[in-house]
Amino acid sequence: MPFRFLFHYLLTIATFVSAFGISTAYGERLQVIDQDGNPVANAVVSFPSQGPIPVPELNAVIDQIDKQFAPHVLVVQKGQWVNFPNSDDIRHHVYSFSDPKTFEMRLFNGTDSEPQLFDQQGIVVLGCNIHDEMRGFIYVADQENTGVTDAGGYAEVQVNGSDFDVWHERLSASQTEKRTMSIDSLIDGSPRQVRITLVIDAQAEEDERTFRSRKFGND
Template sequence: MRYLLVGLCSLWLQTASAEIAMQVLDQDQQPVTDAVVFVTDKAVSSPADSAVMDQIDESFVPRVLVVQKGQFVRFPNSDDIRHHVYSFSEPKSFEIKLYKGSDIAPIQFDKPGLVILGCNIHDDMIGYIFVADNEYAVKTNEQGWVTLPVEAGDSVSIWNERFVEGVDTIKRFDVGNDARQTVMLDLFPSIEVSDHSDHGSDW
């Protein structure tokens, strides 16, 4: 019995420690916000609730939205001017013609991949919907941190719009032994984005 308890405690400790905090930095040691970090062998289900990609001050909010394959996304327009939202991306090509308000049917994103959004009226409006393939996926916060259900020997993949190799680039990194780890990315200079943090989370 004693050996069984020792074995169970050891297994519990391994399970409890199977999580790390990772910070993503650029080549100038600056935190990278809105990097999508995902773990391909950690399956999740599509949330029943719709995600929200709003339009505020002629910007997509959030600029980067993470959803799961099969999830619906709502596109309210909180501006007092009309927008014309569209995407030509292969995972989801669509358009919502000139509109205001929130009386717009949600759109289902049923294929994984990167969906780049634009507005036919305002050329500088750019947003991204990262559709995960029913796998654990999160965004880095303002300090570049994420918490991940991984352990040493696992690997994670990272996407960010600033990759010098192009916006479709995804890079893979091995997870080390430390509970807090750092990943360095070679990126274009940061993009100035209006602060809409008071308008809620991605989900």
């Protein structure tokens, strides 16, 4: 019988600070691990920017490779354009139902598609109307210093103050919710460590099927 109950993960954000304490703004290496101490990849950690962040002139890119979005999580600044090339030798039908950006596009190998403008802050969940297993995310930042964790759970981010946001696709059943956290305690050590524990509410596989059932019409 498939598992259908809500389950919880504990996510620990471990951030290392210098022995001299927290400064106004500096680059830091953060690590995100789960309740078993395993690294969590593709989490986004963001701090508010101390100054304005210009919108990059170059378009961001999220490709289709081996029936997967590449990268799995893409961070862009609000007002940035994104290209969706298709490096597979098959076609895809990319779509989003997310409030920050609702769209659909058919992608054929070797054919350029129109770039999409992401001008609303938030999390955009991507799917493919042909390949249900495909899932990707675009994190649209608005004047935020962001870092995305790698396979080891590490991210480099410019720290500003003590409050920050954490997003991961398993933080909520909707896959779009962020958690605002505070660095409010320092553990002695060299370097000292701030450890914050989150509870992740993750819906069982039923929610995956519910999401897929909302797709655009079949090709």
